[in-house]
Amino acid sequence: MYLYNETDQRLVDDRVVQFRDQMTRFLDGRLSEDDFRPLRLQNGLYVQRHAPMLRVAIPYGTLASHQLRKLADIARRYDRGYGHFTTRSNIQFNWVRLEDTPDILAELATVQMHAIQTSGNCIRNITTDQFAGVAADELFDPRPYCEIVRQWSTLAPEFLFLPRKFKIAISGGAEDRAAVRFHDIGASARVAEDGRIGFEIFVGGGLGRTPMVGKSLKDFLPREELLNYFEAILRVYNRYGRRDNKYKARIKILVKDLSLEGFAKEVEDEWSWSRGGPASIAEQTFRDMDAFFARVDYAPADADDPAYRQALHDKRAFARWVERNVAPHRANGYAIVTLSLKKTGAPPGDAIAEQMDGVADLAERFSAGEIRVSHEQNLVLPHVARKDLPALWEGARALGLATPNIGLLTDLVCCPGGDFCSLANARSIPVAAAIQQRFDDLDYQFDLGPLELNMSGCVNACGHHHIGHIGILGVDKNNEEWYQVTIGGREGARAALGKVIGPSFAAGQIPDVIQRLVEVYLAARHEGEIFIDAVERIGLEPFKARVYGGAA
Amino acid sequence: MNTLIRNGQVVEDGWQWIDADEALPAARLETGGRFLLPLALWLAHRASLDPARAGVWLGPDDELEPVLPWLADMPLIAIRFPVFTDGRGYSLARLLRNRHGYRGELRAVGDVLRDQLYFLHHCGFDAFLLRADQLPHEALAAFRDYSWEPVTGRRVLPSM
Numbered sequence: 001m002y003l004y005n006e007t008d009q010r011l012v013d014d015r016v017v018q019f020r021d022q023m024t025r026f027l028d029g030r031l032s033e034d035d036f037r038p039l040r041l042q043n044g045l046y047v048q049r050h051a052p053m054l055r056v057a058i059p060y061g062t063l064a065s066h067q068l069r070k071l072a073d074i075a076r077r078y079d080r081g082y083g084h085f086t087t088r089s090n091i092q093f094n095w096v097r098l099e100d101t102p103d104i105l106a107e108l109a110t111v112q113m114h115a116i117q118t119s120g121n122c123i124r125n126i127t128t129d130q131f132a133g134v135a136a137d138e139l140f141d142p143r144p145y146c147e148i149v150r151q152w153s154t155l156a157p158e159f160l161f162l163p164r165k166f167k168i169a170i171s172g173g174a175e176d177r178a179a180v181r182f183h184d185i186g187a188s189a190r191v192a193e194d195g196r197i198g199f200e201i202f203v204g205g206g207l208g209r210t211p212m213v214g215k216s217l218k219d220f221l222p223r224e225e226l227l228n229y230f231e232a233i234l235r236v237y238n239r240y241g242r243r244d245n246k247y248k249a250r251i252k253i254l255v256k257d258l259s260l261e262g263f264a265k266e267v268e269d270e271w272s273w274s275r276g277g278p279a280s281i282a283e284q285t286f287r288d289m290d291a292f293f294a295r296v297d298y299a300p301a302d303a304d305d306p307a308y309r310q311a312l313h314d315k316r317a318f319a320r321w322v323e324r325n326v327a328p329h330r331a332n333g334y335a336i337v338t339l340s341l342k343k344t345g346a347p348p349g350d351a352i353a354e355q356m357d358g359v360a361d362l363a364e365r366f367s368a369g370e371i372r373v374s375h376e377q378n379l380v381l382p383h384v385a386r387k388d389l390p391a392l393w394e395g396a397r398a399l400g401l402a403t404p405n406i407g408l409l410t411d412l413v414c415c416p417g418g419d420f421c422s423l424a425n426a427r428s429i430p431v432a433a434a435i436q437q438r439f440d441d442l443d444y445q446f447d448l449g450p451l452e453l454n455m456s457g458c459v460n461a462c463g464h465h466h467i468g469h470i471g472i473l474g475v476d477k478n479n480e481e482w483y484q485v486t487i488g489g490r491e492g493a494r495a496a497l498g499k500v501i502g503p504s505f506a507a508g509q510i511p512d513v514i515q516r517l518v519e520v521y522l523a524a525r526h527e528g529e530i531f532i533d534a535v536e537r538i539g540l541e542p543f544k545a546r547v548y549g550g551a552a
Numbered sequence: 553m554n555t556l557i558r559n560g561q562v563v564e565d566g567w568q569w570i571d572a573d574e575a576l577p578a579a580r581l582e583t584g585g586r587f588l589l590p591l592a593l594w595l596a597h598r599a600s601l602d603p604a605r606a607g608v609w610l611g612p613d614d615e616l617e618p619v620l621p622w623l624a625d626m627p628l629i630a631i632r633f634p635v636f637t638d639g640r641g642y643s644l645a646r647l648l649r650n651r652h653g654y655r656g657e658l659r660a661v662g663d664v665l666r667d668q669l670y671f672l673h674h675c676g677f678d679a680f681l682l683r684a685d686q687l688p689h690e691a692l693a694a695f696r697d698y699s700w701e702p703v704t705g706r707r708v709l710p711s712m
């Protein structure tokens with residue numbers, strides 16, 4: 001993992017002092033509400049439905065055990081004992097007191113954490129694949145590049161007041177687990193024929209009220225040009241992105257207005273003078289950075305551990321958990337484990353302080369003290385020896401984090417919705433709970449196979465509903481909560497946006513609607529065909545007919 | 553009266569601001585003094601103006617091309633921030649300083665607040681005409697808000 005050097009530490013310490021001063025000036029009336037708002041947002045502080053909300057950054061989703069314990073500590077001392085892990089590698093505390101936030105930021109700074117770039121119109125927290133560095137299918141580890149981009153973008157002076165927020169995702173895999181084509185900039189690992197390392201760069205993706213799949217701006221960008229090129233993109237956007245209408249202010253609208261070719265031309269012009277210049281990244285920087293992320297020294301582990309094999313044989317529940325929650329690791333005898341934050345009845349993505357402490361302990365015992373946060377709102381232990389899986393499973397079960405549902409229907413992604421968020425049209429957590437209750441039966445879920453369900457409480461799409469195989473969107477009709485359903489969305493190489501199946505539903509109808517959708521699939525599927533592939537093959541009509549009958 | 557900070561000092565501002573909708577004050581020009589002109593006016597009269605007495609101010613959506621040929625002789629360019637959350641001026645400053653090598657005074661004017669000074673400075677501004685309600689001596693401390701230096705290639709940091 002990356003460790004702060006003196007410069008990084010000084011930055012977060014200075015930041016706390018600066019924010020404490022700003023808060024003091026705000027509280028005693030020397031700083032107006034309007035002047036303070038962007039400043040507090042740049043420190044992750046929102047004012048929500050019930051209370052201020054503090055969003056803390058977990059850069060590219062990596063946490064050390066002692067950092068997770070600090071989050072637990074903050075949840076206990078400053079909040080109501082829990083936190084919400086978001087789809088963007090952040091954690092949100094929903095019940096903090098405004099005047100406590102400088103103290104919370106000071107606590108975070110002691111473990112190399114902060115809330116910088118978690119909101120506001122700046123370059124946001126960088127995200128990546130939750131399996132980065134350990135995935136069996138990866139071209140190269142994207143984290144060194146995430147860290148380089150993190151350092152550059154942290155309080156990047158030129159880009160603190162962009163037209164709108166700006167999200168960058170970097171992935172290292174052939175398989176895209178970072179949704180790079182749904183970010184303002186997405187960088188996807190490429191190795192050129194001559195062995196040079198670089199990235200394909202996508203631009204202008206995003207969800208929200210105008211969902212768009214990012215377009216390829218450059219086939220191959222050599223890695224040393226990463227910052228020069230990103231800076232060129234950001235500068236063009238900063239100067240020409242729309243500022244008259246916040247709904248048209250994201251870079252995707254600029255790319256559309258200029259056309260991809262027109263936008264690319266502007267970027268090339270900017271890049272032409274910085275290319276090869278002093279901000280090009282030196283070989284030595286890559287080497288230093290690689291060293292931070294060099295793989296933990298894996299003790300050689302036997303691929304075939306007899307005790308593990310025995311446990312698989314004896315315990316059905318364990319075998320199921322292995323089937324769903326354990327992914328292949330690049331090192332022999334090791335595995336990647338996903339701890340599910342999607343137990344039926346608990347709000348998706350929420351963890352209580354005891355669970356955070358428990359996961360920190362498990363990570364220390366079994367995963368080199370490292371934890372990842374996934375954009376599906378789960379926690380991941382990236383370095384687990386196979387022989388430790390039975391013991392880890394017992395530990396996770398005791399914490400209520402061993403639901404074997406990763407990638408299945410009840411592993412749904414969901415924003416906080418109307419229970420917390422003041423922008424919401426509708427609540428999402430109770431609807432998520434109703435769906436989980438309906439489909440709690442594991443045999444049924446296993447039979448259904450991989451199925452991603454995403455839900456957002458309003459068109460801002462924080463729950464990524466557009467890219468759920470099934471998407472649910474809260475809408476407002478005459479001040480009542482209604483839910484619009486889409487199917488056919490997906491992320492990854494075959495990224496697509498879901499299509500609306502028809503008129504929206506009341507909350508109580510949603511479990512039945514989902515039931516009917518999966519029944520159509522079960523009746524139509526070919527051997528081994530998953531839900532989303534069946535939707536692509538047979539189209540929307542059979543689903544519409546089943547859900548609305550003749551009455552739609 | 554708005555306070556001017558230049559190179560880390562609170563100083564008297566010797567420049568007279570001409571607004572975008574004003575005509576060229578030919579009579580006033582005769583009296584001497586130094587004037588900050590909007591881009592259109594400056595361009596229209598550039599040939600007849602004494603370069604040392606005529607600065608130009610740019611709005612956030614002005615293009616830089618028209619001033620580029622004369623950068624070497626320009627004593628002052630001001631960039632106006634209509635609201636502090638309009639960040640275009642930061643990019644204009646970096647372009648002027650880094651890409652085009654401008655060395656004269658680069659002044660931020662308009663909605664210029666204490667809490668942005670550190671970052672404006674790091675984009676190349678060396679002078680700041682603060683919004684009228686800002687407290688100049690509190691504001692001076694802003695240049696030391698951070699002891700850390702941002703990662704910006706080709707930065708030309710004016711001394712403060």
Ligand code: HEM
Pocket residue numbers: 046048053085086087088092164165182183205206207208209250414415416420421422423460461462463464
């Ligand atoms: C409760 C406070 C929150 C507020 C006020 C909020 C606000 C917003 C807004 C206004 C947008 C739309 C931006 C745009 O289209 O320009 C947005 C997008 C987004 N939010 Fe949130 N959000 C909140 C919580 C969350 C949470 C909890 C998550 C994760 C579960 C999240 C993840 C996202 C993501 C992934 C997007 C991206 C959509 C895109 O690509 O534009 N947000 N948020």
Ligand code: SF4
Pocket residue numbers: 415416417418421422423424425456457458459460461462463
């Ligand atoms: S999708 Fe809407 S309701 Fe949900 S968190 Fe985002 S802004 Fe709030």
